[in-house]
Amino acid sequence: MKHTRSIPRHHAFTLLEMMVVLLIIALIIGSVAVMVQGIEGNAQSVTTGAKIKALETALTSYKIANLTYPTQQQGLEALVTMPAAEPRPRRWSALAKPDALIDPWGRKIGYRNPGKRNAGGYDVFSLGPDGLENTEDDIGNW
Template structure:
């Protein structure tokens, strides 16, 4: 009998095991505690997901503005070389594809204005282009646009060349800050 008491006494002295009202302390979580922890984790993940998705949409819009600006600069470089903007028939494809160039144009003056084709905006919609602006009174300007993520004309998310950053409607959206 002395041996069995010794064995029980040594268990009580081991770290991590305590005696509680005549029994060993339980070391597991109850179902309620586990459910509360899971609910907290789900709530936090939901908040993080909402934040990340919002930032992703903003990042896509920022990238679309950068691509818009690249197209605009390439169109201006084309004008320097040909003393005109691409025709409506040539479109913006002439900026990366010489075969789109009007056969009567100076073939030797053409160069690749964009390394990669940019046929569509960030949302998969084709970029809109018109050689002579119908949106401004200046006939020397072109029209370039994206209908934005919703793909609908005339909404606040459109990126267009005929409005300035100071317009009330947002218009030609400014580039993101450069950090300087």
């Protein structure tokens, strides 16, 4: 009984197998890129909502100290620097930092007193990614 020793063969990938693997990798990378892009847009909206809530809290503190909200003319800047316009606040302190007044798209967060959407109150809002007012992507305290 003779034992023949088989010579080990080195198997290589075929061109077709390599193409299938590269296609799968490309699909995975493409899917991740699309998901990350959606997450970034959502993160900007969530960040804007949080900034608006923080500004509402600062406006409430301003009203408690001064018995009124900042006027339309004074704007949200009254939370950062002492207003020069009347009515001048009785007790003023900085309640926000300047960057709190800028949305993730680089535009100033809007303020209306009296509000259009909050009758009897005020509006704090961002125009969203498109920068246009009264569109679906606006983010505000309404």
